[in-house]
Amino acid sequence: MDELIEKAVGRAIDVMCQKMGEQVTLDDMARAAMFSKFHFSRIFQRATGISPGRFLAAMRLQEAKRLLLCTSLTVTDISQQVGYQSVGTFSSRFRSSVGISPSTYRRLGGVSLLVCGTDTRRHPASNRPATVHGWIAVPSFPVILGKIFVGLFPDRLPQGRPVRCAVLRKAGPYEFNDVPLGTWYLLSYSAVAGRAPVVPSARDHGDGLYVGCHGPITIRPETQVRPADLRLRPMSRLDPPVLLDVGTLQVVSS
Structure with missing residues (x-):
């Protein structure tokens, strides 16, 4: 990514952190990034x-989670x-x-019970159920996750109910069947x-967290899905907040 864009987006995120309790407008963010608001939205x-x-x-909800656990x-x-x-x-949000x-x-002390499955009213099943599979890799340098x-x-924001999910004990293969x-x-x-x-607070940028993304993956009746592999990397300030609690997540299938 262009360093100029990364710094511009970072300045906008800093404004979000500083004014989280205020009404932050797109103009405020674009002004901090030093771009027109139309161009700013695209680069962000x-x-x-x-x-x-x-x-x-998402930052506001992440901060709310922290305050719920760390304050009275x-x-x-x-x-x-x-x-x-x-x-x-x-x-409600x-x-x-x-x-x-x-x-x-x-x-519950931040422990979330996540039910994995598919809402067939929103995501109709295919006549040819698809399987998404691949390999989750971790950084090569010494780090124990x-x-x-x-x-x-x-989309890129991990919130709400995923259509399929799992928790792995270590890096390796995964497989999701009947993907809608x-x-x-x-x-x-x-x-x-x-x-x-x-x-973590918004200013910590997820210290100690590792993230990875692969996509978009499009499932059509005639599409044969290729393996979807990804490698985890340290979370940066440009990654959307993790609204699902990785460390305390308990996953069950519906």
């Missing part, structure tokens, strides 16, 4: 995989601190993205073994 999407607005929303602030106070004027809207309500997330989450999502028609992104996450299961 290219650099991060998602739009500036979705990136900011009420849910209402947290919602206001991360930029929501309505606690009802905040709770949190549940749809993380999978459980803010109060339940706090009570914990469990590895891998899943298929509609559509276009998916294979996202994988892990954390350094022994890392405290505390959600």
